[in-house]
Amino acid sequence: MDAKTLYDTANYFLLKYFGLSLFKSVVLVAITLLHVAYTTYAERKIIGHMQQRIGPNRVGPRGLLQPIADVLKLITKEDLIPDCVDRPVFKIAPFISLVAGATSLAVIPIWQNFVIANVNTALLVILALSSLSSFGVILAGWASNSRYSFLGGLRASAQVISYEIAMALALVGVMMLAGSLNLVDIVNAQVHSPFKIYAIPQIIGFFVFMVAAIAETNRTPFDLPEAESELVAGYFVEYSGIRFALFYLAEYFGMIVMSMLAVTCFLGGWYGPFEIPGVPFFWFLLKLYFLIFFYIWVRATLPRYRYDQLMGLGWKILIPLALLNIVITGLIKVLA
């Protein structure tokens, strides 16, 4: 029995008994959760080495069980809800963030045959969901009924709205080149384009996208909504225990989803210089890890922007750049 038949048989049974999508979702979420856990570990380890210290090394060999210990600790902690918060909104806000972040995974193709929902408007779905994810942040800031949370929530809303535009405009170039919003089609179109990846013809778009993605996921140097030295912890200052962990999770989900999107739209998805037999998504993961490393590297190097400077960067530099990119792409498309 060859692999194709096996796959088809498995597909048939899964469709019959579980529904393939459900199975794929569970696998994908489980793998991503594991990735999230070990991204936190990698972040602490890499930043540790960049800062000439060791990083976690107590729990398990080389501290490898640290993320699991962290999760256990956060789950067993008391979920404190302050008296004067808006209880329902306060309780539901972290879930909005997390669910919106995790749902984006559904439309991202990890491999040609591994995409849960191969929809034609995948890019739009992702953009919509990433906006929704910041909705949770804003709600958390508002419902906490605390000064710092409120400021953090305000910053988050302003920041995400401005950088959403830049990000969407940066992706327009990709859409124009690929002629599709379907991510599988974008990857395939990319591989058949002269440069194999869109990061080269779309270099401006790629740059704008990466900057906007960092801002979108509230990472340094754009971590204003949770600026520790100014707003203590920003929007989640009143959260504790598992709800705090959910926000944390949502941030890393966002980071991974944005990196996946960058891999898909600019770096050629699951295609690589040669095929690795048996592991079709090897190149996808490799590119993903590189981008996550990039995120961590940036965090170790750069200081934080100020609120008005962040807005200036978004509106005065990134959006005009993205618009320029669209014009250039259009010209190339017309001339070629």
Added chain:
Amino acid sequence: MAPTLEIIKKQQDEKEWDEPYFVNMGPQHPSTHGVLRLFLELEGETIRSCDPRIGYLHRGIEKLSEFRTYSQAMVLTDRLDYISSAANNVGFCLAVEKLMGLEVPRRAQIIRVIVCEMARICSHLLWLATHALDIGAMTVFLYCFRDREWLLDVFEMICGARLTVSYPRIGGVRLDFTDEIVDELYKFTEEFPNRIPEYETLIDVNRIWLKRTKGVGVVSPEEAVNLGLTGPSLRGSGVHYDLRRSAPYLIYDELDFEVAVEYEGDTYARYRVRMKEMREANKIIRQCLDKLAETKGEPVVAEDAPDLLMPFGKVKKPQAAPHPKKGYVVKGVEVPVVPEGEVYMATEVPKGELGFYIVSDGTGHPWRLRIRAPSFVHISAIPALAKGHMVADLVAVIGTLDIVLGECDR
């Protein structure tokens, strides 16, 4: 709607729009450097007014000193600016010595200059670390701590303590430098100038750092003097004022060093001043080490220095005095331990001008001790510097003034 109601409604609306947003920053806030509490009135993110509240770390050092002998009170000065405790100790000892008219041996003076400058480097390193962390640059923080650790180890070699050293004593220093300490310090002074560019490459050419510090918290020279700023915060505004030069104490007048001055008066200028000062301090330590070799074997405590267990009150000495009728009588006469009088001695500590004002009534303990703490004055300058800036800049302003609450609250 009736016109009056309309006016009331309008006023209410305006009032609603005009209502300030109060934020209580501190005393347990990650970037208020201890327990400073700031009462902020915000408009959006812009600071309309800022009202510092202090006293959360008050331990009554000034009052406590009145119930300690001078040697015991010296230990309390460790807890003023706990980051550069050696410099505080030296300042206090100099004040008491000035009161007693003590001449400190040359070797002790050189050693005191070395520990003062070591404390300066320690303090500036910690300042850079926390200032960078406030602005968001995490890596500089740990780089600085790595090098500060080295100096703390040297302090440990010198006197056994790392943070609250209590190393100098009235009339000299407690222990002499051994050869290992001198070797280690030579090694440090060789290596440290190579470490400073490491921090500078991380932040000096960083556009975000420049954007966050240039033009933030600008003070003109006149304003700086009026606000009472001293130390690097004053020199960042272009005022040439360094007590090591303008009122030299110890052996500073023999040393070749430059007073670091910058003219912009913003956060970045003050950062440059401190970076320069670290280089100069390194140079001073180097020169002092050479001078130390010349005085090898000389005493480090003055012969007439008071004992560490100095008496608390006045000492009664039996004295034969002629009696008008009986010829003579043996009578106890109170002899002052330190001369009566008052004295003010200011030294240039890393934060600015640290002054000790002592009133003595002749007993072994100060009748009144008053400390002029630079951090106290600098905190009162925060509202002037922060007004009109954003919350993020306030954090930079607190950082750039280099305040330590232990010194402010005393």
